[in-house]
Amino acid sequence: MRFDSQSALRSLAERQYVDTLIVPLAELAFDEEMVRKAESYEVIHAVSVETERQLSGRTMLSPTISYTDVETGARLAEDVMKKANSSGFSHVLFIASDIRFKSYELPILFVPPLALGSMSGDQAHTMVQNFATQVITDLSSRWMAT
Numbered sequence: 001m002r003f004d005s006q007s008a009l010r011s012l013a014e015r016q017y018v019d020t021l022i023v024p025l026a027e028l029a030f031d032e033e034m035v036r037k038a039e040s041y042e043v044i045h046a047v048s049v050e051t052e053r054q055l056s057g058r059t060m061l062s063p064t065i066s067y068t069d070v071e072t073g074a075r076l077a078e079d080v081m082k083k084a085n086s087s088g089f090s091h092v093l094f095i096a097s098d099i100r101f102k103s104y105e106l107p108i109l110f111v112p113p114l115a116l117g118s119m120s121g122d123q124a125h126t127m128v129q130n131f132a133t134q135v136i137t138d139l140s141s142r143w144m145a146t
Contacts, residue, residue, distance in 0.1 A: 001018060001052070001056060001057070001059065001060045001061070002052060002060070002061045003060065003061060003062055003063050007060065011060050014057075015088050017057060017058060018057070018058060018059065018060055019058065019088070019089060019090040019091060020055070020058055020059040020060070020089065020090070020091040020092070020093065020139060020143075021059070021060050021062055021080075021084045021089045021091070021092045021093070022048055022051055022052055022059050022060070022061050022062065022093055022095065022135075023062040023064075023065060023077070023080055023092060023093070023094045023095070024041075024044045024045060024048045024061075024062070024064040024065070024094075024095050024096070025044070025064070025065050025067070025073055025077060025094050025095065025096035025098065025101070025108070026040065026041040026044055026045075026064050026065070026066050026067075026096070026097075027040070027066075027067055027068070027070075027073065027097075027098055028066050028067065028068050029068075036113065039113055039114065039115045039116070039117070040097040040098075040113035041064070042116050042117065043097065043111050043112070043113060043114050043116055043127075043128070043131070044064070044095050044096060044097060044111060045064065046116065046124075046128045047095055047111050047128055047131040047132050047135060048061055048064075048095050049061065050128050050129065050132040051095075051132045051135045051136060051139075054132060054136060055136065055139070059139075060089075062080070065077060065080065065094075070098060070100040070101065073098070073101070074101065074104045074106065077094055077101075077104075077106050078104075078106065080092070081106065081107075090146060091107075091139065091142050091143070091146075092107060093107050093108075093109060093135070093138065093139060093142070094106055094107060094108040094109070095108070095109055095111060095135065096108050096109075096110060096111075097110060097111055097112060097113040107142075109134065109135050109138050111131045111134075114127060116128070
């Protein structure tokens with residue numbers, strides 16, 4: 001399910017099944033780093049959407065949390081996680097490319113910042129599928145542990 005009005009209604013009605021929130025984390029830049037950050041966002045977004053598509057009915061895809069420095073991003077992520085947990089989501093998983101988040105105790109799955117636009121359609125699709133499979137494997141492990 002995605003974060004739109006129809007899915008939100010279904011999510012509330014089916015809370016016992018929709019127990020996992022997927023949250024993309026993307027860094028913004030407005031200087032020479034902008035292209036690299038945009039490429040990173042494209043991978044994060046594509047993997048998040050594909051994961052939600054494959055796990056629709058069990059997951060909800062949050063809007064992307066955008067940040068300009070990692071400390072602010074971590075605080076926003078922690079706040080989202082607390083509110084999601086207190087609202088009935090048993091699991092929250094962040095998807096990011098920024099390895100600086102490793103120093104924070106957040107449930108994050110990292111995807112590399114690749115330039116999907118420079119790949120052929122088949123190559124980009126395969127990469128996104130591979131990363132989505134990693135996310136699904138991680139979530140399955142979390143679900144089995146509870």
